[in-house]
Amino acid sequence: MAINIRPMTREDKLSIMQVLRNTPEFKPSELVVAEEVIDSYLGDPCRSGYHILVGELNSVVAGYICFGPTPLTDATWDIYWMAVAPDKQGQGIGSALLKSAEENIREVEGRLAIIETSSISAYEKARHFHIRHGYETVARVPDFYAPGDDKLILRRQLRSYQEKKEAKHRG
Template structure:
């Protein structure tokens, strides 16, 4: 598997990945496409960084992230998707690790991810938990009644980074 910057010719494959990702609702796909198009039309000035994962010369996933405006070292993971038939092969972990390494190189210190509390996103939440992200905020009924917005974070280096450890109390 390889990871490389997103290119214009990747767009059709990325749209298929999005359409076949069961977690995404139909209304979400045009929003993801807008972000892809913004990046592809102006990679340097879009504010986004976008990379694809290739397996046997086929695009099987992508990640899009960028610095959070008006912050010092905070970055957002905006979109990440892996073709459902390729899930469980480490592609999502590789994409996320790649983005985290680039963010750290850019002196990033904190990564935020937003997701849904719906049952259909349980696998997504478990995945991010396994990658060291923790829920730091819950906005009740944000997306719809009973569908909370969860904000997850991961610190890169320094204070509170790395695996959680039990604190000793004397």
């Protein structure tokens, strides 16, 4: 079993859209937004504000992660979307994607990674996944997405502010 992580290209779009359509956690309206974000990235990867990595399992695209710097913050990054094909989950692809995204963020002196997610039970597996990877739930907005569906904000510190200043100084 060989996992490979690399930046997304145009040729990956169909496979990623298929992964998203096969992911029961995502509603059709969310797929529309996910596709807009992918198109924005493919249109201009450098200026879109999005970074997208794909995860391949034995050379077949099996998942992706989308992240980007949070506007108007000092080195905070949002992890916007991630998904692994349901039949390929539990084999380490999600972990490899998240680790690569965090490494990319650290390389450009990113300090914090933020994930916003829903409190409903469908996302429980994803929440546990993130908590196992060092994220902590730091805020909850009750009834944000819908009555009874709260927004949870998860946070992971990737660099201390001091480390960031030192890295900037060295660079």
